[in-house]
Amino acid sequence: MEDQWLKSLITKTPQEGFELAITLSRKGVRYTQPDPEVLKKLRPEYANDPEKLTAASHVIAVNFQTIAAANNYWK
Amino acid sequence: MEDQWLKSLITKTPQEGFELAITLSRKGVRYTQPDPEVLKKLRPEYANDPEKLTAASHVIAVNFQTIAAANNYWK
Amino acid sequence: MEDQWLKSLITKTPQEGFELAITLSRKGVRYTQPDPEVLKKLRPEYANDPEKLTAASHVIAVNFQTIAAANNYWK
Amino acid sequence: MEDQWLKSLITKTPQEGFELAITLSRKGVRYTQPDPEVLKKLRPEYANDPEKLTAASHVIAVNFQTIAAANNYWK
Amino acid sequence: MEDQWLKSLITKTPQEGFELAITLSRKGVRYTQPDPEVLKKLRPEYANDPEKLTAASHVIAVNFQTIAAANNYWK
Amino acid sequence: MEDQWLKSLITKTPQEGFELAITLSRKGVRYTQPDPEVLKKLRPEYANDPEKLTAASHVIAVNFQTIAAANNYWK
Numbered sequence: 001m002e003d004q005w006l007k008s009l010i011t012k013t014p015q016e017g018f019e020l021a022i023t024l025s026r027k028g029v030r031y032t033q034p035d036p037e038v039l040k041k042l043r044p045e046y047a048n049d050p051e052k053l054t055a056a057s058h059v060i061a062v063n064f065q066t067i068a069a070a071n072n073y074w075k
Numbered sequence: 076m077e078d079q080w081l082k083s084l085i086t087k088t089p090q091e092g093f094e095l096a097i098t099l100s101r102k103g104v105r106y107t108q109p110d111p112e113v114l115k116k117l118r119p120e121y122a123n124d125p126e127k128l129t130a131a132s133h134v135i136a137v138n139f140q141t142i143a144a145a146n147n148y149w150k
Numbered sequence: 151m152e153d154q155w156l157k158s159l160i161t162k163t164p165q166e167g168f169e170l171a172i173t174l175s176r177k178g179v180r181y182t183q184p185d186p187e188v189l190k191k192l193r194p195e196y197a198n199d200p201e202k203l204t205a206a207s208h209v210i211a212v213n214f215q216t217i218a219a220a221n222n223y224w225k
Numbered sequence: 226m227e228d229q230w231l232k233s234l235i236t237k238t239p240q241e242g243f244e245l246a247i248t249l250s251r252k253g254v255r256y257t258q259p260d261p262e263v264l265k266k267l268r269p270e271y272a273n274d275p276e277k278l279t280a281a282s283h284v285i286a287v288n289f290q291t292i293a294a295a296n297n298y299w300k
Numbered sequence: 301m302e303d304q305w306l307k308s309l310i311t312k313t314p315q316e317g318f319e320l321a322i323t324l325s326r327k328g329v330r331y332t333q334p335d336p337e338v339l340k341k342l343r344p345e346y347a348n349d350p351e352k353l354t355a356a357s358h359v360i361a362v363n364f365q366t367i368a369a370a371n372n373y374w375k
Numbered sequence: 376m377e378d379q380w381l382k383s384l385i386t387k388t389p390q391e392g393f394e395l396a397i398t399l400s401r402k403g404v405r406y407t408q409p410d411p412e413v414l415k416k417l418r419p420e421y422a423n424d425p426e427k428l429t430a431a432s433h434v435i436a437v438n439f440q441t442i443a444a445a446n447n448y449w450k
Contacts, residue, residue, distance in 0.1 A: 004090060005090065006088070006089045006090040006093055007088070007089070007090070008089060008149065009089055009143065009148050009149065010150070013381070013382070014381045014382070014383060014384055015379060015380065015381040015382070018381055018399070018402065019406075022403075022406050024093070024136065024139070025132055025136065026132075027093065028097075028131065028132030028133075028135040028136060029128045029129065029131070029132045031094075031097050031135070032121075032122055032128055032131045032132070033122040033123070033128055038122070038123060042123070042124075042125045042128070045125055046125040046407075047407055047408040047413070048408070048413060048417070049125075049417075050417045050420055050421040050424075050427055051126075051426075051427055051430065052125055052126055052129060053404045053407055053408055053417075054404065054427060054430045054431055054434060055126065055129045055130070055133070055430070056129055056403065056404070056407045057400055057401075057402075057403025057404045057407070057434050058133065058403075058430070058433065058434045058437065059129060059132050059133045059136050060403040060406070061399065061400065061403060061434050061437040061438045061441070062133065062136040062137060062140065062437060063136045063139070064399070064438070064441060065140065065437065065440065065441045066136070066139060066140045066143045066148075068384065068441045068444075068445060069143075069144070069148065069444070070143060070148035070149075070150070073384050073441075073444065073445035074383065074384065074445075075385070075445070079165060080165065081163070081164045081165040081168055082163070082164070082165070083164060083224065084164055084218065084223050084224065085225070099168070099211065099214070100207055100211065101207075102168065102207075103172075103206065103207025103208075103210040103211060104203045104204065104206070104207045106169075106172050106210070107196075107197055107203055107206045107207070108197040108198070108203055113197070113198060117198070117199075117200045117203075120200055121200040121204075124200075126201075127200055127201055127204060130201065130204045130205070130208070131204055133208065134204060134207050134208045134211050137208065137211040137212060137215065138211045138214070140215060141211070141214060141215045141218045141223075144218075144219070144223065145218060145223035145224075145225070154240060155240065156238070156239045156240040156243055157238070157239070157240070158239060158299065159239055159293065159298050159299065160300070174243070174286065174289070175282055175286065176282075177243065177282075178247075178281065178282030178283075178285040178286060179278045179279065179281070179282045181244075181247050181285070182271075182272055182278055182281045182282070183272040183273070183278055188272070188273060192273070192274075192275045192278075195275055196275040199275075201276075202275055202276055202279060205276065205279045205280070205283070206279055208283065209279060209282050209283045209286050212283065212286040212287060212290065213286045213289070215290060216286070216289060216290045216293045216298075219293075219294070219298065220293060220298035220299075220300070229315060230315065231313070231314045231315040231318055232313070232314070232315070233314060233374065234314055234368065234373050234374065235375070249318070249361065249364070250357055250361065251357075252318065252357075253322075253356065253357025253358075253360040253361060254353045254354065254356070254357045256319075256322050256360070257346075257347055257353055257356045257357070258347040258348070258353055263347070263348060267348070267349075267350045267353075270350055271350040274350075276351075277350055277351055277354060280351065280354045280355070280358070281354055283358065284354060284357050284358045284361050287358065287361040287362060287365065288361045288364070290365065291361070291364060291365045291368045291373075294368075294369070294373065295368060295373035295374075295375070304390060305390065306388070306389045306390040306393055307388070307389070307390070308389060308449065309389055309443065309448050309449065310450070324393070324436065324439070325432055325436065326432075327393065327432075328397075328431065328432025328433075328435040328436060329428045329429065329431070329432045331394075331397050331435070332421075332422055332428055332431045332432070333422040333423070333428055338422070338423060342423070342424075342425045342428075345425055346425040349425075351426075352425055352426055352429060355426065355429045355430070355433070356429055358433065359429060359432050359433045359436050362433065362436040362437060362440065363436045363439070365440065366436070366439060366440045366443045366448075369443075369444070369448065370443065370448035370449075370450070
């Protein structure tokens with residue numbers, strides 16, 4: 001269904017790891033709602049509601065836990 | 076009650092692991108609401124609401140933690 | 151208060167582990183609302199609401215993390 | 226402020242561990258609302274709402290992760 | 301911005317660890333809303349709503365996971 | 376898209392680790408809503424709602440888990 005988009009959890013820096021966590025979080029949404037037009041339409045509702053923004057940050061935090069562990073915390 | 080659908084948490088690639096996380100997340104719903112007709116009817120309500128899409132992505136993130144650990148982060 | 155219902159976290163297969171995660175999630179509800187009549191009455195409201203179904207799947211995912219770790223991911 | 230109520234995370238069985246997770250979850254509430262009269266009054270509202278029951282089960286699941294790890298999963 | 305309030309995650313007992321988890325949870329709120337007058341005004345709304353009390357207990361549970369791991373579960 | 380803002384998860388003290396967890400939580404919001412004017416406008420709504428404050432504290436707690444593990448709990 002999907003092209004290859006996730007080859008590895010390893011990143012060079014913690015910041016790239018955080019950005020990969022954002023990608024995973026968005027992919028979790030896109031697998032459920034694959035239509036880019038719908039997603040674009042939902043965006044303003046989404047990006048202007050503090051509750052939804054916090055919820056987005058929460059999902060990123062969970063994915064960042066996974067990626068940080070995969071990278072042995074870049075130590 | 077259910078056929079065998081989960082034989083292993085091991086996947087060849089991180090992306091297949093992510094897709095297995097999606098399967099687990101959906102199975103968690105289906106064990107609670109097994110009627111496919113009901114699930115189909117609920118889908119539009121679900122896939123057009125940013126809050127619910129983020130919640131779905133959150134569950135996937137939790138299941139992906141489990142699968143990534145099982146695969147030793149594909150290292 | 152309760153009979154013995156949880157003897158071990160060890161299961162033969164990942165799928166049985168997932169089903170045990172469902173049991174734990176339901177038990178968490180039943181310890182708070184032990185009346186089976188009330189629970190039966192709440193069920194339709196519960197099983198037809200995408201938000202509540204996702205929340206149920208989330209709790210299962212958290213319990214599955216515990217059970218998967220207990221079983222060393224069935225490796 | 227509080228008497229000693231938590232001496233150890235170690236339990237004899239997984240089920241006692243699950244019941245300790247329930248105790249921790251309730252204590253988390255009681256530290257925020259210590260008045261038993263208020264808590265009793267809130268209980269019916271709480272125990273008859275599927276969303277709140279699932280949220281309670283979620284907190285129990287998180288505390289059970291901690292207790293299960295403390296007990297090395299009773300292996 | 302803040303005085304030193306967190307010197308160590310190590311506590312003598314699990315109960316002190318749980319109480320430190322409560323402190324961390326409250327600090328997470330105070331960094332976002334530092335005005336004590338506002339916080340005092342919000343308290344009644346907060347402490348009389350079962351949903352919000354469960355949410356508070358959830359945050360405590362997450363912080364307690366961290367502290368329990370830091371203390372090697374007081375074993 | 377973003378300047379370098381996250382060089383390391385290592386901090387000198389637990390408190391600096393907690394403050395880094397706050398930074399990560401806010402960055403998770405800012406990647407979704409990068410417009411500082413919008414964020415400023417949303418702030419009062421955010422900082423005066425107990426539910427949203429608890430949700431913010433929850434995200435901080437998840438990020439603090441990651442940072443505390445990265446620092447081996449400052450032991």
